[in-house]
Amino acid sequence: MRVKVSSMFIVAITLFFVGIGMFLMLYIKGEALLPHDAVFVPKGDVKIDEYTKITPQNFQELFEIKEILAAAVNPNMVTPDNLKGILNKTMVLPLYPKDYLTLNHVRDSNLVPNKDEIEYPIPPTWLEVTDFTVRAGDETEVWLTPSEKVKNFYIAKAQGLGQTMGSVPDLPERPLTTPLFTGLRLRYVVDGANRMVKNTKEGDDRAESTGKPAEVKLNMTTKQFAQLKNAVEEGYKILIVSKGL
Structure with missing residues (x-):
């Protein structure tokens, strides 16, 4: 009986130290053993x-x-x-x-805007929209188009000078036959149904226009935005056209 008890005690002591060793190994190197x-x-x-x-x-x-x-x-x-x-x-x-x-x-x-650019929101009221097919990420051209307010101003000015007709002049700072800006990237566009519009990887989503967008953002410099804002305040509308289309 004494031999049997001694054997059980030795086994218990052995298991205790094995357990202590495994605990210490997991404690010290546990993180290394995890995935x-x-x-x-x-x-x-x-x-x-x-x-x-x-x-x-x-x-x-x-x-x-x-x-x-x-x-x-x-x-x-x-x-x-x-x-x-x-x-x-x-x-x-x-x-x-x-x-x-x-x-x-x-x-x-x-x-991504260039270092000197900011994502400027373009109010929908600034836009002269007929078929808005520009998509987020497009490199665009921005064109000016005179509103009735601008046309009437130059008609009245011509009449004041005794001329029968007055047309809106094509000025360097207010060009009509060339874009005001080129190479501006469209950052963001939301259609009238409040859906984000972007290019599809398959097919062509330009077959259906956005209509008049509810939100538009262009990557522009502060100087460019100020020039655009001044033109709009004078009565011009803007067209945003995807470059190359």
């Missing part, structure tokens, strides 16, 4: 600025992999699985050293 996933951080602890374009060629120069617990990875973090979704896009938020790269840091390059 991990790869995310991306700035390479070499260098800040990545706004307006940096991310391409397949420069990605490895800008970012490096960091392993973190899989449970800590949220759907917005960029991982090897969703990496293709950010390539050829532009940073719209700076990424600081040791911060994780997320989908929120980037946007399609054709929607």
Whole structure:
């Protein structure tokens, strides 16, 4: 009986120390034993600025992999699985050293304002709309068209000079035969039914016009917006035309 009790005591002591050892191993190296996933951080602890374009060629120069617990990875973090979704896009938020790269840091390059541009809202009342087929991301031309107010002003001015007819002049600051601005990108357009309008990847959504849009935003400089606003206040309307259409 004494031998049997001694054997059980030895087994119990052995299991106790094995348990303590496993506990210490899990406590000390527990995180290393849990599932991990790869995310991306700035390479070499260098800040990545706004307006940096991310391409397949420069990605490895800008970012490096960091392993973190899989449970800590949220759907917005960029991982090897969703990496293709950010390539050829532009940073719209700076990424600081040791911060994780997320989908929120980037946007399609054709929607990102240049450094000297702002996303300016264009009131629908400024627009002379006949068939609005411009889509978010389009490179556009902005044309001026004189309203009846402007036409009547020049008719009255001509009559005051004894002339029978008066036409709206084509001035450098108020051109009518050439665009006022070219190369402006449309950032945002909402149709009359309050739906965001954008290009489709398949087919052609321009077959149906937007009608008169409820909201429009153009990427413009402060100087350009001021020039456009002054023209509208003088009585001109504007046409936004997709470049090349």
